[in-house]
Amino acid sequence: MTDKRVVLVDGVAGYWGRRVAEQLLQRGELHVIGLDAEPPEEEIKELDFIQADVRNPLLVDLLREERVDTICHLAFEESARSSETAFDLNVMGAMKVFGAAAEANVRKIIYMSSTLVYGAEPGNSAFLREEHALNGKRSYGYVRDRVETEGFINGFRAQVPNVISTVLRFAHIVGPKCDTPLTRFLREETAPLLMGFDPMMQLIHEDDVISAIIHSIDNDVPGTFNVAAEGPLPLLKLVGLSGKVPLPVLHPLAYLGVQMIGPSLAPIDLNYLRYPCVGDLRRMREELEFTPQYTADEALREFAAQQRLRQYLPEESALAFDEQRLRDTIERRKRARQLALAMPAPKPSRRRTRRPKAEPLEIVVADMSGDVSVMEEPGDDNHAEENGNG
Numbered sequence: 001m002t003d004k005r006v007v008l009v010d011g012v013a014g015y016w017g018r019r020v021a022e023q024l025l026q027r028g029e030l031h032v033i034g035l036d037a038e039p040p041e042e043e044i045k046e047l048d049f050i051q052a053d054v055r056n057p058l059l060v061d062l063l064r065e066e067r068v069d070t071i072c073h074l075a076f077e078e079s080a081r082s083s084e085t086a087f088d089l090n091v092m093g094a095m096k097v098f099g100a101a102a103e104a105n106v107r108k109i110i111y112m113s114s115t116l117v118y119g120a121e122p123g124n125s126a127f128l129r130e131e132h133a134l135n136g137k138r139s140y141g142y143v144r145d146r147v148e149t150e151g152f153i154n155g156f157r158a159q160v161p162n163v164i165s166t167v168l169r170f171a172h173i174v175g176p177k178c179d180t181p182l183t184r185f186l187r188e189e190t191a192p193l194l195m196g197f198d199p200m201m202q203l204i205h206e207d208d209v210i211s212a213i214i215h216s217i218d219n220d221v222p223g224t225f226n227v228a229a230e231g232p233l234p235l236l237k238l239v240g241l242s243g244k245v246p247l248p249v250l251h252p253l254a255y256l257g258v259q260m261i262g263p264s265l266a267p268i269d270l271n272y273l274r275y276p277c278v279g280d281l282r283r284m285r286e287e288l289e290f291t292p293q294y295t296a297d298e299a300l301r302e303f304a305a306q307q308r309l310r311q312y313l314p315e316e317s318a319l320a321f322d323e324q325r326l327r328d329t330i331e332r333r334k335r336a337r338q339l340a341l342a343m344p345a346p347k348p349s350r351r352r353t354r355r356p357k358a359e360p361l362e363i364v365v366a367d368m369s370g371d372v373s374v375m376e377e378p379g380d381d382n383h384a385e386e387n388g389n390g
Helices: 015-027 059-066 084-103 141-159 181-187 206-218 235-241 251-261 282-286 296-310 315-342
Strands: 005-010 030-036 048-051 070-073 108-114 164-170 172-174 190-194 203-205 223-227 245-249 362-366 372-376
Touching: 005 015, 005 059, 015 030, 015 206, 059 084, 070 084, 070 206, 084 108, 084 141, 108 141, 108 206, 141 164, 164 206, 172 181, 172 206, 172 296, 181 296, 190 235, 190 251, 203 206, 203 296, 206 223, 223 282, 235 245, 235 296, 245 251, 296 315
Parallel strands: 005 030, 005 070, 030 048, 070 108, 108 164, 164 223, 172 203, 190 245
Antiparallel strands: 362 372
């Protein structure tokens, strides 16, 4: 049994889980357990890997035995089409993890969500606060599952207040390696846009996503937070910085195409190319106390440059990219130093001690509409469940 604080990262075979686990392991001060139904494609050195699905009924026994302090819940199957298989892992799996955490006396859970849960609507305000209704369209599976899961988490918080739950709603994620709806949209040679619409869009660099998750592991910050780079960009400027050729399309034709062919025609719900969906960042700055290192412009320039390099541009272009990358790096480091000088004296880590005993056992049950109810569990905690793949 280790004396180090134990952090469990589920979904460790995926991109985000792997990066978070590797970052935590570099520090050497934590015991990091990786959990996934399949092992990572490449071994993660020093990771304590356990092969199991998050829906396994013995998960609560594992959490107790390993004395897990914090769970970073990153197991998620991103599917454009609504899929019951993905729903079972994404929503039911999250319910199993949160329920097991409460029963095993886990102190904290971190959940990775998205500002897409707000939905892009013509009546949206310029900046959407975290209390805004979750109106994301359910025709896109990855949006539907996030909305359903967040509805469950809201009920969980009310019923199990002793477990710290942090929900990070990230804006559109871009970066040289990540695979997200926006990067898939921008990797096409042309970028289909809805004629006559140029909404504001928020971004965040993939490195800042990892930094925000690590920050939430290090500090106790219960609640829900929008996380994005400062300065939303108009869609046309975003496409231009990415080096894409805009392809204007009449919006009735675009919607008809998606209706006939399905979400695979457009990796992003067309409403996000038509109406604004911009999160308010006040809580990120003041309560989460997190500042992304990349601006939106820098994140897009790096993404575009990496895309051009993959197409074997001549050496002059590679040198120009290297110059721009170094310029952006110098600016980021300069901002970080200025921010550090402006900050008050560092405060101790905002981390509470482990609760001395578990709360009375409860099971939180949510239906597909997101309604939540609580009921006492029978005495036997070894219920038979099927272990799915995820």
